[in-house]
Amino acid sequence: MAVAQSDIADHKSQLVRDLQSILPAESVLHRTEDLAPFECDGLSAYRQLPMIVVLPDTIDQVQAIMRLCSTAGVPVVARGAGTGLSGGALPLDNGVLLSLARFNRILDIDADNRCARLQPGVRNLAISEAAAAYGLYYAPDPSSQIACSIGGNVAENSGGVHCLKYGLTVHNLLELKVVTVDGNLLTIGNRALDAPGYDLLALMTGSEGMLGVIVEVTVKLLPSPESARVILAAFDDVERAGEAVAAIIGAGIIPAGLEMMDGPAIRAVEDFVHAGYPTDAAAILLCEVDGTEAEVAEHIDAVTAVVEREGATDVRVSRDDAERALFWSGRKAAFPAMGRIAPDYYCMDGTIPRRHLARVLKGIYALSEEYGQGVANVFHAGDGNLHPLILYDANNPGELERTEAYGGKILELCLEVGGTITGEHGVGVEKIGHMCLQFNDAERDQFHAIKAAFDPHGLLNPGKAVPTLNRCAEFGAMHVHNGELPHPELERL
Amino acid sequence: MAVAQSDIADHKSQLVRDLQSILPAESVLHRTEDLAPFECDGLSAYRQLPMIVVLPDTIDQVQAIMRLCSTAGVPVVARGAGTGLSGGALPLDNGVLLSLARFNRILDIDADNRCARLQPGVRNLAISEAAAAYGLYYAPDPSSQIACSIGGNVAENSGGVHCLKYGLTVHNLLELKVVTVDGNLLTIGNRALDAPGYDLLALMTGSEGMLGVIVEVTVKLLPSPESARVILAAFDDVERAGEAVAAIIGAGIIPAGLEMMDGPAIRAVEDFVHAGYPTDAAAILLCEVDGTEAEVAEHIDAVTAVVEREGATDVRVSRDDAERALFWSGRKAAFPAMGRIAPDYYCMDGTIPRRHLARVLKGIYALSEEYGQGVANVFHAGDGNLHPLILYDANNPGELERTEAYGGKILELCLEVGGTITGEHGVGVEKIGHMCLQFNDAERDQFHAIKAAFDPHGLLNPGKAVPTLNRCAEFGAMHVHNGELPHPELERL
Incomplete structure (x- = not known):
């Protein structure tokens, strides 16, 4: 075994030398202490040191790195800001972690054609900050928008509070430049509305680093709305709040955002940021409308009428931008407030x-009792994207495992009502088992064929997003061991 | 040769018998007189009788047909309503034409979730007609919407007058059921906003029958706007009209539609339908705004101010739905009016x-003089989607060829300013040569790899949409023969 270890060390040394012929020495990290900051992304329950980290700053360098790794058969994991929540940027101990952190320049803002050309490491919020000078902004706004990068947003097809009206990342893209596994540079999409050929733009979006390395992104910009106001509506029953969501959408209004928080979330948040939320409510809705002054006034009246008819116990409308920011402050602080x-x-x-x-929320509460783990719900109600926050203490033996099992059941609940196992966080390593439930063999085979069309030797982010046949066999075995489908929870509802 | 002919006849007879074991005899057409109606789609300059036409009416039958053809190595061309304008449904003399005409049922309208589940042969307009009872409609509206089918819309990623605000077909889809070349049934996409795994939904959309046979489509429905009005603005200069388009968009307004017609188009149309267009204008814009009453009123004022500032010589606003329909009647009749x-x-x-x-329009006029063929322009100005109508007489020897050469030059003009060779009609057989100019070798290789991932033996609609290496070599030779890139036309502007 000592021989094998030294073989590995030789292999690594050779690769470091080869990479140093492409990049300055300080852009090739290989000592454990330098690698540590890259051992996980936002899903910190999973950690792994990479073999080597590279920090290129030109497209030529990325192409050369990919050519080298392809020839040497070394797997590569691309990484943006590392804020992802499904472990999509988790490194491999035998792989190169390719950080796009130095690709942080805004290359061009074209106000006439309402678009911005960006390096992939540009922070999401920085786009809107730069576009503001032209009265424009970039719509998708993940909670992590201060930190997350546009390249990562593309890789995960990120959403945000405003994607109900303005769509996910995929709906706000025009063009990508992508380096393939063997170092070719592809231009995908076009500044025009549509491009001929197969739609590789959407295919690449949300592909979680499995098909190529994104090295440039052109996004659509939208005119900043003249006005925006938020309605805060409280309910003494979660089910009623859920019905109010359907009623708002059913009334023909498309709010800019329509968020819901349940009682545990409200109380944790209020204690933390003092947003003025009614702490005795079972649920609140935050409904933002934007547009011209007149349009906003009309929609505020319409939404107010709907939530009152649906039994809201308290309805407040933001009077100015300061109050609007206050209403949102609680929602935005919801995750840290769980602490x-x-x-x-x-x-x-x-x-x-x-x-x-309403039905799925009831199921989530029933499972909370069954597993003995608390839960708070904060979510994009308008598009049905749930974010249950399962509460646990990692220091108590077995709690993380119980939490993961409970989380798995929640995903199965989503599938059973015709939903999906992810809304905007991606599959990564976290939900790869549940991909076996969402897709049948023919569908997964089709995914593998697509993967092979881009990356025949499986060197780009292997082990993420799309499970192998073996993986699904193992998951099935584990699953049958843990409990049987379909769930009794749903049948009780 | 007689032997070979009889071999072909035997092969056809055997295939007819095999297909008749799957379908009732009247659903398998094989006599020349029965095949004739299928010899072309809307691009009638290209015609070819198929070997056999099949008219299945269940998904099981489509699966069985695909299994049979796959095993026998027989190519298959799927066809919707046959209204396509790029020859995407042109049959093959050695192939089966699979008509989806009998898949014409609306399966479900789900008003709560604002979506409709449809068989692929459902006509585009029939969706909105059925959804009207719920105050909903389906947004993409190709000119052929009375006749074209939703399956064909998906295959071509069709647009329409309203795609500026509401997007192309791909932006209005939730889920597809697709039969693969070897007869598997895949469910692609999801009723939720996003689905995990690679985005096969967008990949399949606009893939022109090359990747699978669409057998079910779930579309998004939108609430019918409370109000809609149209502004008609006339200009004595085409360039000014083009600048007004940019100014409207630049003012932060997203009209529901923003169309432009030039002088020759205006005069042909006015003579035909008497829409009241100013026949002395060099160009008119038709700008529709929709939304709530107040929003529409605000936007009408804003657009009026912009077009007046940009030098409009005549500005009219529709006073009621009848006048709105009148304003649109000319635009909608533009193609037949060319007669x-x-x-x-x-x-x-x-x-x-x-x-x-403005620059490209000038180039189109300069080329018109050079080629000696008249041209009229009618187009989706808001999203830069041009529809130059080249006028010719097929009975004059050489005119069709000259028209095609002129058309090719227009596509090259589009490419040179960073545009694309198609907006919404697809590539089909018509523009396959120009795909060699729009994409480089690595990009076309990637397209072929995608194709192979779905259809390794190239049996689905071969010869369309994505050119082979040989085809591009031939096109390059032809191209150099006809004239050199880059064009002197653009340099003169």
Whole structure:
């Protein structure tokens, strides 16, 4: 075994030397202490030191790195800001971690054609900050928008509070430049509305680093709305709040955002940021409308009428931008606020057809009792994207495992009502088992064929997003061991 | 040769018998007189009788047909309503034409979740007609919406007048059921906003029958706007009209539709439908805004101010729905109206970044003089999607060839300003050569790899949409023969 270890060390040394012929020495990290900051992304329950980290700053360098790794058969994991929540940027101990952190320049803002050309490491919020000078902004706004990068947003097809009206990342892209596994540079999409050929732009978006390395992104910009106001509506019953969501959408209004928080979330948040939320409510809705002054006034009246008819116990409308920011402050602080009520939390991400909101929430509460783990719900109600936050204490033996099992059941609930196992966080390593439930063999085979069309030797981010046949066999065995499908929970509802 | 002919006849007879074991005899057409109606789609300059036409009416039958053809190595061309304008449904003399005409049922309208589940042969307009009972409609509205089918819309990623605000077909889809070349049934996409795994939904959309046979489509429905009005603005200069388009968009307004017609188009149309267009204008814009009453009123004022500032010589606003329909009647009749000024016309379809509108129009006029073929322009100005209608007489020797050469030059103009060779009509057989100019070898290789991932033996609609290496070599040779890139036309502007 000592021989094998020294073989590995030789292999690594050779690779470091080869990479140093492409990049300056300080851009090739290989000592354990230098590698540590890259051992996980936002899903910190999973950690792994990479063999080597590279920090290129030109497209030519990325192409050369990919050519080298392809020839040497070394797997590569691309990484943006590392804020992802499904472990999509988890390194491999035998692989190169390719950080795009130095690709942080805004290359061009074209106000006439309402678009911005960006390096992939540009922070999401920095786009809107730069576009503001032209009265424009970039719509998708993940909670992590201060830190997360546009390249990572593309890789995960990120959403945000405003994607109900303005769509996910995929709906706000025009063009990508992508380096393939063997170092070719592809231009995908076009500044025009549509491009001929197969739609590789959408295919690449959300592909979690499995198909290529994104080295340039052109996004659509939108005109900043003239006005925006938020309605805060409280309910003494979660189910009623869920029905109000359906009623708002059913009234023909498309709010800019329509968020819901349940009682445990409200109380944790209020204690933390003092947003003025009614702490005795079972649920609140935050409904933002934007547009011209007149349009906003009309929609505020319409939404107010709907939530009152649906039994809201308290309805407030933001009077100015300061109050609007205050109303949102609680929602935005919801994740960190969980620290007030539990040492750890696990943020789930599943999506369901809107009309099943009340039913699935009931199921989540029933499972909470069954597993003995608390839960708080904060979510994009308008598009049915749930974020149950399961509360646990990692220091208590067995709690993380119980939390993961509970989380898995929540995903299965989503599937059973025709939903999906992810809304905007991606599959990564976290939900790869549940991909076996969402897709049948023919569908997974098709995914593998697509993967092979881009990366025949499986060197790009292997082990993520799309499970192998073996993986699904193992998951099935584990699953049958843990409990049987379909769930009794749903049948009781 | 007689032997070979009889071999072919035997092969056909055997295939007919095999297909008759799957379908009732009247659903397998094989006599020349029965095949004739299928010899072309909307691009009638290209015609070819298929070997056999099949008319299945269940998904099981489509699966069985695909299994049979796959095993026998027989190519298959799927066809919707046959209204396509790029020859995407042109049959093969050695192939089966699979008509989806009998898949014409609306399976479900789910008003709560604002979606409709449809068989692929459902007509585009029939969706909105059925959804109207719920105050909903389906947004993409190709000119052929009375006749074209939703399956064909998906295959071509069709647009329409309202795609500026509401997007192309791909932006209005939730889920597809697709039969693969070897007869598997895949469910692609999801009723939720996003689905995990690679985005096969967008990949399949616009893939022109090359990747699978669409057998079910779930579309998004939108609430019918409370109000809609149209502004008609006339200009005495095409360039000014183009600048007004940029100014409207630049003012932060996203009209529901923003169309432009030039002088020759205006006069042909007015002579035909008497829409009241100013026949002395060099160009008119039709700008529709929709939304709530107040929003529409605000936007009408804003657009009026912009077009007046940009030098409009005549500005009219529709006073009621009847006048709105009148304003649109001319635009909608533009294609048939061409019959008033020329025996034949060839409708081109290219897209350019909006700000190059004036420049490219000048290039189109210069080429018109060079080739000695008249041209009228009718187009989706808001999203830069041009539809130059080249006028010709097929009975004059050489005119069709000259028209095609002129059309090719227009596509090259689009490419040179960063546009694309198609906006919404697809590539089909028509523009396959120009795909060699739009994409480089690595990009076309990637397309072929995707194709192979779905259809390794190339049996689905071969010869369309993505050119082979040989095809590009031939096109390059032809191209150099006809004239050199880059064009002197653009340099003169």
